[in-house]
Amino acid sequence: MKTLFLISSAPDTTEFRTAYRTAREMHADVCLLQSAVYASRGLDDKGLFVMSDDMHLRGIGDDETNATVVDYNRLVDMLTEADKVIGIF
Amino acid sequence: MDSLLVILRNPPYGTVNAAEAVRHAGGASGFDYKSILYLIDAGVFTAKKGQDAADTGFSGLGESLELLSDEMEVYVCQKSLKEHGLCEDDLVEGVTADDGTMLDHALKSAQTVMIY
Numbered sequence: 054m055k056t057l058f059l060i061s062s063a064p065d066t067t068e069f070r071t072a073y074r075t076a077r078e079m080h081a082d083v084c085l086l087q088s089a090v091y092a093s094r095g096l097d098d099k100g101l102f103v104m105s106d107d108m109h110l111r112g113i114g115d116d117e118t119n120a121t122v123v124d125y126n127r128l129v130d131m132l133t134e135a136d137k138v139i140g141i142f
Numbered sequence: 143m144d145s146l147l148v149i150l151r152n153p154p155y156g157t158v159n160a161a162e163a164v165r166h167a168g169g170a171s172g173f174d175y176k177s178i179l180y181l182i183d184a185g186v187f188t189a190k191k192g193q194d195a196a197d198t199g200f201s202g203l204g205e206s207l208e209l210l211s212d213e214m215e216v217y218v219c220q221k222s223l224k225e226h227g228l229c230e231d232d233l234v235e236g237v238t239a240d241d242g243t244m245l246d247h248a249l250k251s252a253q254t255v256m257i258y
Contacts, residue, residue, distance in 0.1 A: 065225075088184070091153060109194040109196065113190075
Protein backbone atom coordinates (compact mmCIF):
# COMPACT_ATOMS: atom_id res chain seq x y z
CA MET A 54 0.00 0.00 0.00
CA LYS A 55 1.32 3.42 -1.04
CA THR A 56 0.91 6.13 1.64
CA LEU A 57 1.70 9.84 1.24
CA PHE A 58 2.12 12.30 4.10
CA LEU A 59 1.73 16.07 3.58
CA ILE A 60 3.59 18.26 6.10
CA SER A 61 3.47 22.09 6.21
CA SER A 62 4.73 22.95 9.72
CA ALA A 63 8.21 24.36 10.31
CA PRO A 64 10.87 21.77 11.18
CA ASP A 65 11.32 23.01 14.75
CA THR A 66 7.69 22.34 15.67
CA THR A 67 6.12 19.37 17.45
CA GLU A 68 3.72 18.93 14.55
CA PHE A 69 6.56 18.40 12.13
CA ARG A 70 8.51 16.02 14.34
CA THR A 71 5.44 13.87 15.10
CA ALA A 72 4.31 13.74 11.48
CA TYR A 73 7.75 12.94 10.11
CA ARG A 74 8.44 10.19 12.64
CA THR A 75 5.03 8.60 11.96
CA ALA A 76 5.58 8.74 8.21
CA ARG A 77 8.95 7.03 8.47
CA GLU A 78 7.54 4.34 10.75
CA MET A 79 4.82 3.69 8.14
CA HIS A 80 7.44 3.66 5.34
CA ALA A 81 5.38 6.37 3.68
CA ASP A 82 6.43 9.02 1.16
CA VAL A 83 6.52 12.58 2.51
CA CYS A 84 5.82 15.82 0.65
CA LEU A 85 7.04 19.00 2.35
CA LEU A 86 4.95 22.15 1.76
CA GLN A 87 5.00 25.77 3.04
CA SER A 88 7.27 26.19 6.14
CA ALA A 89 8.15 22.46 6.14
CA VAL A 90 10.32 22.99 3.05
CA TYR A 91 13.07 24.30 5.35
CA ALA A 92 13.54 20.71 6.54
CA SER A 93 14.52 19.63 3.04
CA ARG A 94 17.90 21.30 3.53
CA GLY A 95 18.91 18.82 6.22
CA LEU A 96 17.14 15.55 5.36
CA ASP A 97 18.47 12.83 3.08
CA ASP A 98 15.76 10.13 3.15
CA LYS A 99 14.20 8.07 0.37
CA GLY A 100 10.65 9.01 -0.62
CA LEU A 101 11.03 12.68 0.29
CA PHE A 102 9.46 15.33 -1.94
CA VAL A 103 9.44 19.14 -1.64
CA MET A 104 7.24 21.81 -3.23
CA SER A 105 9.24 24.01 -5.61
CA ASP A 106 7.13 27.19 -5.30
CA ASP A 107 7.35 27.17 -1.51
CA MET A 108 11.11 26.50 -1.65
CA HIS A 109 11.91 29.30 -4.06
CA LEU A 110 9.68 31.75 -2.16
CA ARG A 111 11.82 31.09 0.91
CA GLY A 112 15.12 31.43 -0.92
CA ILE A 113 15.97 27.72 -0.94
CA GLY A 114 17.63 26.65 -4.19
CA ASP A 115 17.18 23.25 -5.84
CA ASP A 116 20.86 22.62 -5.12
CA GLU A 117 20.30 22.95 -1.37
CA THR A 118 18.14 19.83 -1.08
CA ASN A 119 18.46 16.08 -1.68
CA ALA A 120 14.69 15.71 -1.85
CA THR A 121 12.81 15.37 -5.14
CA VAL A 122 11.56 18.82 -6.13
CA VAL A 123 7.96 18.77 -7.43
CA ASP A 124 5.48 21.35 -8.66
CA TYR A 125 1.73 21.48 -7.99
CA ASN A 126 0.86 19.39 -11.06
CA ARG A 127 3.15 16.60 -9.90
CA LEU A 128 1.69 16.84 -6.38
CA VAL A 129 -1.81 16.35 -7.78
CA ASP A 130 -0.61 13.24 -9.60
CA MET A 131 0.95 11.95 -6.38
CA LEU A 132 -2.31 12.55 -4.50
CA THR A 133 -4.28 10.51 -7.04
CA GLU A 134 -1.65 7.74 -7.31
CA ALA A 135 -1.40 7.18 -3.56
CA ASP A 136 -3.66 4.60 -1.87
CA LYS A 137 -3.84 6.74 1.25
CA VAL A 138 -3.05 10.45 1.78
CA ILE A 139 -2.56 11.76 5.33
CA GLY A 140 -2.14 15.48 6.07
CA ILE A 141 -1.75 18.23 6.42
CA PHE A 142 0.40 18.54 9.54
CA MET B 143 13.56 59.07 21.36
CA ASP B 144 11.36 56.08 22.25
CA SER B 145 12.63 52.61 21.43
CA LEU B 146 10.84 49.56 20.06
CA LEU B 147 12.21 46.02 20.06
CA VAL B 148 10.44 43.52 17.79
CA ILE B 149 11.42 39.86 18.29
CA LEU B 150 10.46 37.46 15.50
CA ARG B 151 10.43 33.73 16.32
CA ASN B 152 8.38 32.35 13.41
CA PRO B 153 9.51 31.57 9.87
CA PRO B 154 8.25 33.76 6.99
CA TYR B 155 5.27 33.04 4.73
CA GLY B 156 3.70 30.18 6.76
CA THR B 157 1.83 32.67 8.94
CA VAL B 158 1.47 36.47 9.00
CA ASN B 159 3.82 36.84 11.98
CA ALA B 160 6.95 37.61 9.98
CA ALA B 161 5.26 40.08 7.63
CA GLU B 162 3.62 41.87 10.58
CA ALA B 163 6.88 42.02 12.56
CA VAL B 164 8.75 43.58 9.63
CA ARG B 165 5.86 45.99 8.98
CA HIS B 166 5.65 47.17 12.59
CA ALA B 167 9.39 47.57 13.07
CA GLY B 168 9.74 49.43 9.78
CA GLY B 169 6.70 51.57 10.42
CA ALA B 170 7.86 52.59 13.90
CA SER B 171 11.23 53.72 12.58
CA GLY B 172 9.34 56.11 10.35
CA PHE B 173 7.72 57.70 13.42
CA ASP B 174 10.99 58.62 15.17
CA TYR B 175 11.22 55.38 17.12
CA LYS B 176 14.60 53.75 17.58
CA SER B 177 13.52 50.43 16.04
CA ILE B 178 15.29 47.09 16.46
CA LEU B 179 14.14 43.90 14.73
CA TYR B 180 15.62 40.76 16.28
CA LEU B 181 15.30 37.41 14.45
CA ILE B 182 15.54 34.28 16.61
CA ASP B 183 14.59 30.57 16.30
CA ALA B 184 13.00 29.88 12.89
CA GLY B 185 12.60 33.65 12.44
CA VAL B 186 16.18 33.73 11.14
CA PHE B 187 14.88 32.33 7.83
CA THR B 188 13.33 35.74 7.19
CA ALA B 189 16.82 37.10 6.46
CA LYS B 190 17.77 34.31 4.07
CA LYS B 191 19.11 35.51 0.71
CA GLY B 192 17.42 34.66 -2.59
CA GLN B 193 13.76 34.66 -1.55
CA ASP B 194 11.76 34.66 -4.78
CA ALA B 195 8.17 35.82 -4.30
CA ALA B 196 7.60 35.70 -8.10
CA ASP B 197 3.84 35.70 -8.77
CA THR B 198 2.83 34.11 -5.46
CA GLY B 199 1.22 37.30 -4.21
CA PHE B 200 3.53 37.42 -1.19
CA SER B 201 5.85 40.38 -0.72
CA GLY B 202 9.44 39.19 -0.46
CA LEU B 203 10.47 39.73 3.15
CA GLY B 204 14.20 39.32 2.56
CA GLU B 205 14.09 42.25 0.17
CA SER B 206 12.05 44.31 2.64
CA LEU B 207 14.61 43.65 5.39
CA GLU B 208 17.43 44.74 3.13
CA LEU B 209 15.65 48.00 2.26
CA LEU B 210 14.61 48.75 5.85
CA SER B 211 18.03 48.05 7.32
CA ASP B 212 18.99 51.65 6.51
CA GLU B 213 16.31 52.94 8.88
CA MET B 214 16.37 50.34 11.64
CA GLU B 215 18.76 47.83 13.18
CA VAL B 216 18.26 44.18 12.23
CA TYR B 217 19.93 41.39 14.19
CA VAL B 218 19.90 37.61 13.98
CA CYS B 219 20.68 35.23 16.82
CA GLN B 220 23.96 33.41 16.05
CA LYS B 221 22.84 30.30 17.94
CA SER B 222 19.57 30.09 15.99
CA LEU B 223 21.45 30.54 12.71
CA LYS B 224 23.57 27.51 13.53
CA GLU B 225 20.58 25.45 14.72
CA HIS B 226 18.76 26.11 11.45
CA GLY B 227 21.72 25.30 9.21
CA LEU B 228 22.44 28.85 8.11
CA CYS B 229 25.57 31.00 8.21
CA GLU B 230 26.11 34.75 7.84
CA ASP B 231 26.91 34.38 4.13
CA ASP B 232 23.37 33.06 3.59
CA LEU B 233 21.85 36.35 4.79
CA VAL B 234 20.77 39.54 3.00
CA GLU B 235 22.78 42.76 3.43
CA GLY B 236 22.25 44.94 6.50
CA VAL B 237 21.69 42.13 9.01
CA THR B 238 24.06 41.70 11.96
CA ALA B 239 24.69 38.42 13.80
CA ASP B 240 24.44 38.71 17.58
CA ASP B 241 25.85 36.41 20.25
CA GLY B 242 23.13 37.52 22.67
CA THR B 243 24.80 40.68 23.93
CA MET B 244 22.65 43.00 21.78
CA LEU B 245 19.44 41.17 22.72
CA ASP B 246 20.27 41.53 26.39
CA HIS B 247 20.90 45.25 25.99
CA ALA B 248 17.84 45.81 23.82
CA LEU B 249 15.53 44.01 26.23
CA LYS B 250 16.73 46.27 29.05
CA SER B 251 16.59 49.52 27.14
CA ALA B 252 13.52 49.11 24.92
CA GLN B 253 10.43 50.97 26.04
CA THR B 254 8.20 48.57 24.07
CA VAL B 255 8.84 44.91 23.22
CA MET B 256 6.68 43.04 20.70
CA ILE B 257 7.12 39.29 20.12
CA TYR B 258 5.89 37.56 17.01
